[in-house]
Each structure stands twice: as structure tokens, then as C-alpha cells.
Amino acid sequence: MHQRPLGRSGLAVSRLALGTMTWGRDTDPDDAADQLKIFLEAGGTLLDTADVYGDGDAESVIGSLLDHLVPRDEVVIATKAGLTPRRYRPRDASRGNLLRSLDASLRRLGTDYVDLWQIHGSDGQTPFEETLAALDQAVASGRVRYAGVSNFAAWQTARAATWQAAFPGRAPIVAAQMEYSLLERGIERELLPAGAALGFGVLAWSPLGRGVLTGKYRNGRPLDSRAASEHMGEFVRTYLEPRSSSIVEAVVTAAGGLGVSPLEVALAWIRDRPGVAAPILGARTAGQLQGALRSEQLTLPAEIAFALDDVSAIEVGYPEREGVSYPTTYFG
Template sequence: MRYRRLGDAGVKVSAVALGGWINFGESKTSTDAARAVVTRAYEQGVNFFDLADIYERGDAEKQMGAVLREFPRHTLVISSKVFWPMSDDVNDRGLSRKHIFESIDKSLARLGTDYLDIYFCHRHDPETPVEETARAMDDLIRQGKILYWGTSEWRGAQLAEVYDVCERYGLHKPKTEQPQYSMLRRDLVEEEIIPAAQPRGIGLVVWSPLAQGMLSGKYDGGVPDDSRFNRETWARDQFLNAANAAKVRAIKTIADDLRISRSQLALAWALRTPAVSSVIVGATRPAQIDENVGAAEIDLSAEVITAIDQVLAA
């Protein structure tokens, strides 16, 4: 495993991280199956585990947290997030000081830890002044409940604004942004987010780097029963179409030449820029972890990156 700095912060995250969305929580997988995946990731050098309050309404934090508690705390970088509604209550949502302060204690209790390494604002909240949110995050850092904070799916101008607010008032600045980024979803990150984040020392930790499994090639011959696109038809509708299928087939030739899998190629491609601190993958079985962590060791040549660009532009 290779480790990268989180933007310009001192903490280092594994280049390949494991996320707890959709595959974790008792309604999604058994405790034993979850334990097998998380343990394999840890054994393979993954130190960064990404969660959110909203993932199975707290159940993913509970299930993954129960496994993570068995490992020495200093060897882990644990993140969670706040923003999405956790109930019908008008204040049980968003990025107000009230909701942030109440949410952190619930996430810490579910995870069974005293602090989060990273706390993400899961979206931008147009109904809360950015100064209120930044001050709440700064206070949580000063209280020791979180070590770093970040944003997810914020636009470039929003990153610039919050950075300026933190600078003006001497608050801890966000050190990471979590956008969607993959071979099949690249434009916003490359055109807007990297130019806004990189000069401000904000490292990207990117989600769905395999386009929810599409880039692995597992859907070349249809949708297997035991796959995400069978379980989550909305995800299939986002990615499974003739144009994407042709690109994924074309990528196979490039991966075969390098004697790596398409999943490894897709992850190494997302990691080709130092603006990306980590790719957050999902996994339903230990074998996927074994394959995906291999990407951290792969450096792609300029020729390979050009060949991939040609495939993706087609």
C-alpha cells in the first residue's frame, strides 16, 4: 500500500480506501461478511475507512465501527459525514451549528470512538451561512472531537468561499473534498474541482472510482444476480448503456497489455494526479479488496494515459 498526504495536512491516508455506503449495515450484509471485508482491507494496508451518518441510517457506522474497534485506533483514519436528513425534524439535517454539534456525538457513539479523523459536510447547505458551519467545525477540532474537516460535492466557488472565510477568521480550513470521480465521471473534477482545491491544499478523496462496478468489466455479459446493478437498479440506469459498455470493453485491451485488471487500471488512473489523495472503493467480498489494493502500486505511463483518454473521448 502507498499512503498520501491529505492535501497539505500532515495526516496520511491509504491511496485505496474502503467506504461504507450501500454495502454495509445489517439490512445490506451480515456481520460476518462485513467483518471479512473490513478485516481484509485493514490487513492489506488500508487505513482510511469512510462512513456517513446517513449510510443505512447509522447502521453502517455501527457495523463497520464494531470491526474497526478491534484495531489500534492510531492505525486508522475514520471519517463520517453530516448533512442529509436523519429524521423528519426540521433541525435534524443540514449544516447548522445545532445539527453539526448533535450529529457528531451520535456518530461517535455509533462508531465507538472518541474522535473522528475527518468530518465531512456531505453537501453544501444553502440555508446555513458558511461562516456558521466553518465555526462549528473549528470548534469541534478545538474540542478534540474531530481532527480535520472537509466537504463533499461542493462546487469550486464554494470551496473558495469557505477557504476565504476560514482565512479571515483564523479558523481551521477544510483539508479535503470528496467528489465523485471516475473514467466515466471526470469533467467537473478536472475542470473545476481540482483547480479550486489543489492550490488551497485541499486533497480529493474520490467516490465511486469504479463507477459502482461498471469499470471492472463485470457487466460485459449482462447483469449477474449477485451484483450491485441487480440489487440497485437506479445505479444500473446511471451507468449501464451502450456507450459506456463500449468504453469498458476498449479499456480491457489496455489493461490486458499491462497484465492488470480493469478495476486496477481504473483506480490507478484516478490516482494518476497528486490532487487525488485517495480513491474510496466499495467492496462486497475480500477478493475485490485484494484486487483493488493492487492499484496503489501501479504508475501509469504518459502513453497509457493518452490511450485511455482516446478511449474515453470516443
């Protein structure tokens, strides 16, 4: 599998990442081990997790697998902190909470450092400078190698990246983990241009439009699907609407013409978008992951990529349209 730099940093990551949101909940340790083996055999290196996935169980599963499946220095572990189960404060990006969460993550992962640590959402109660200072402290201590953010608005991400670049010794923002797919292209308005200007790369979560781009919902909601589950149903139903259906049909048509699956087409499209370092694969089973990894062998013909761009295009109005550009010297 090809490796890419994460933004303008020295951190190289596989251009497909393995997500672990379901590990410890819908994916048991044995199935997780099978997934990791398949991913590693395909040349994958980037594992994405968070302290809240499975209430910490996802990190614990990763830690148990690192003991015997792969040497620690052969994988890139990305985790996140800042979300909490507390109703009165569901987001807590205070220095104290973030650093406590990092220490707990390291214990569960069974390692003394993570390669990428990301703030898992903005927190309106904590001064921005305090949150970013926690990143600096974590990197300076050696517990974190690189820093990033997740689910921040474009202006917040740009503010964070600019603040961190303003003074020597601060930890640069090298990554923004955001939802991005043919069904959700909102980050193209401002966040992707900001990444090109400021040097951070995008890790795309839900690159299959929460599973809808696989085509599985074209004729209803299978009983074993996420849309039919109690804890994921609303998450998926957001994209079970007419606009999404027209995009899915275009993907299915392209897949038929190429002799591949809709899943492969959708992943190849997002993987090769300007500014994307890696889409994050969120498979529940080893079989699903194998299907997703086949996209590594597919490069979309230009005419198909353009057709998918057109059918899924979002409206870009004033003032965003005045500043959208992607310097080819950065994205290559």
C-alpha cells in the same frame, strides 16, 4: 501501501481508502471484519463512512471492529454529517444538527474523536458561515482533527476553503470528497484546480464508475449486481449508456494488454490523478476488495494512461479552460 498527505495538511492517509457504504446493509458484520482485516494487512489506514450509511449501522459495525481488530490510533476514520431521512429537509447543515450528528457518530464508533469530519452536501437554508462555524467548534473541542466537505460545487468548496483560511483559528478545509472516475471527470473543470490553489485534497468516491468500469455490465446486468438491485439500480444505470461503453472497452483492452483486470486499470488511473489523495474502494465482499487492492502493485505505462485520458476526455470550455492548471510543486 503508500501513504500520502491529505491536501496541504499534516494528516497522512493510505492512497487507497476502504469505503463502508454497504456495511450494516448489504455487508454483514462478519464480512465487514474480513474486509477490514484484508485492508489492514495490505497497509491501508483510511476508513470512510457517514452517519447515514445503513442508518448509522455502518458506523456501529466499525465501532465493534475497533474493539478487537486494530488500535484506534492505527486507523484514520473519516465520517460525514448533514444528510437526513427527513423529506421536508433532506439536507440540514445547521450547527445544531451537525453537532448532534457528530455526537451520535462518536457514540456509534466508540471513540472520542474522528480524524476527518466532512459536511455531506450543501444546504441552501443554513447560512454558510453557520455551517463552517460548526466545523470550527468540532475541531476546537477535540472531537474532530481535520475538516472537509463532500459533494459541494466547486465554487462552494472554494468559498469554504477561502473563508476558513481567512482568519486564524478556523479549521482549514483539507479534503473534498467527490465522485471521480474515468466515467465522471467533471471535477477536473474547476474543483481540482481549486484544490491545487487552496490546499485541499480529493477523496474520490465511486472510482469504478459505480461498478461499470469492472466490465461486469458489458453483456447485460447480472442478477446479483447492483444494477439489478432495487435500491442501487438507478444509481448504476446512469452509466449504462454508449459513451460509458466505449470507455469500458478501452479499459478492458488496456487490461488485456497488461495482463491485469479492468478494475485494476481503472483504479490505478484514478489513484495517480493530480490532486487525488485516495480513491475509496466500495467492495461488497472480501473477494472484491482483494481484487481492488491488487491495483496497488500497478502503475500504468504513460501511453496507456494517455489513451485512457483521451477516450474519456470531457469538454472544457470558456471560462474553465482559461484557468485550468496543476502546479507540480503541490502535486509532486
